[in-house]
Amino acid sequence: MRLAGKVAIVTGGGSGIGRATALLFAQEGARVVVADYAPEGGQETVRMIQQHGGEALFVESDVSNAEDMQRLVQTTVDAYGRIDILVNNAAVTIPASVVDATEEVWDKTMEIDLKGVFLLSKYAIPHMINGGGGSVINMASMCGLVASPNQAPYSAAKGGVVALTRQMAIDYARYNIRVNGIAPSEVRTPMFLGFINHAPDPEKKMQELVARIPMGRVAEPEEIARAALFLASDESSYITGVTLPVDGGLTAM
Ligand SMILES: NC(=O)c1ccc[n+]([C@@H]2O[C@H](COP(=O)([O-])OP(=O)(O)OC[C@H]3O[C@@H](n4cnc5c(N)ncnc54)[C@H](O)[C@@H]3O)[C@@H](O)[C@H]2O)c1
Numbered sequence: 001m002r003l004a005g006k007v008a009i010v011t012g013g014g015s016g017i018g019r020a021t022a023l024l025f026a027q028e029g030a031r032v033v034v035a036d037y038a039p040e041g042g043q044e045t046v047r048m049i050q051q052h053g054g055e056a057l058f059v060e061s062d063v064s065n066a067e068d069m070q071r072l073v074q075t076t077v078d079a080y081g082r083i084d085i086l087v088n089n090a091a092v093t094i095p096a097s098v099v100d101a102t103e104e105v106w107d108k109t110m111e112i113d114l115k116g117v118f119l120l121s122k123y124a125i126p127h128m129i130n131g132g133g134g135s136v137i138n139m140a141s142m143c144g145l146v147a148s149p150n151q152a153p154y155s156a157a158k159g160g161v162v163a164l165t166r167q168m169a170i171d172y173a174r175y176n177i178r179v180n181g182i183a184p185s186e187v188r189t190p191m192f193l194g195f196i197n198h199a200p201d202p203e204k205k206m207q208e209l210v211a212r213i214p215m216g217r218v219a220e221p222e223e224i225a226r227a228a229l230f231l232a233s234d235e236s237s238y239i240t241g242v243t244l245p246v247d248g249g250l251t252a253m
Pocket of ligand 1: 141
């Protein structure tokens with residue numbers, strides 16, 4: 001087992017990529033704290049882990065709320081005694097150009113997608129330092145690396161996540177904490193399907209998106225989770241500060 005004895009927090013663990021990551025980490029021996037502001041999904045992920053003999057607990061929490069993030073960290077340490085792996089995965093996407101985006105949409109996207117990464121890292125990293133090190137994985141997006149139509153707030157937030165990943169990597173390398181990002185393109189999750197179904201012609205939208213991907217298909221959440229497992233495990237022991245595209249070749253174009 002590649003994460004035996006490790007304790008991981010996964011935000012947005014109640015759906016999509018977060019759930020797939022939580023399940024895979026538990027399968028590889030980690031005790032997993034599933035964090036999400038939507039309780040049904042988070043509790044279901046915990047049930048799925050427990051059904052397979054794994055150990056997990058759910059903490060209802062909003063990544064944009066500092067008190068929630070402090071409570072999430074404290075609950076983890078109280079329950080499992082340490083934090084080895086942090087997956088900053090929770091995010092929202094509200095498609096808009098700069099002209100169309102309201103200030104409310106801009107602020108909400110920044111609060112959840114970028115400030116959320118800052119807040120949980122701020123409170124969790126001291127415990128990782130005390131524990132002798134760890135691995136932080138920030139879920140970025142191809143939108144943090146290249147532009148995508150009508151995604152101004154989301155792209156700005158994810159670009160911030162890519163920059164923050166580099167910054168945290170150099171600040172905490174001396175404490176044996178590695179910080180890396182993952183930049184997926186299109187992944188078949190509720191977020192992605194919501195985006196597709198919002199389009200005037202969802203089938204056409206899907207064809208357009210797939211046409212941009214050299215591998216000619218969208219990813220399954222488990223394919224992103226496997227990249228997270230690599231970055232969480234000691235197999236990536238000399239990798240820090242990178243954001244790894246897991247995108248079927250999209251950003252190679
Ligand atoms: N699906 C894609 O195509 C895709 C592509 C690139 C990047 N990503 C990134 O992957 C990550 C996961 O996306 P997904 O597709 O699995 O999304 P999803 O919507 O299926 O799951 C996101 C989860 O985060 C939770 N969440 C949202 N806001 C939260 C908050 N403020 N506090 C706590 N939990 C919150 C939701 O309740 C949900 O359970 C996100 O960072 C997203 O930007 C997804």
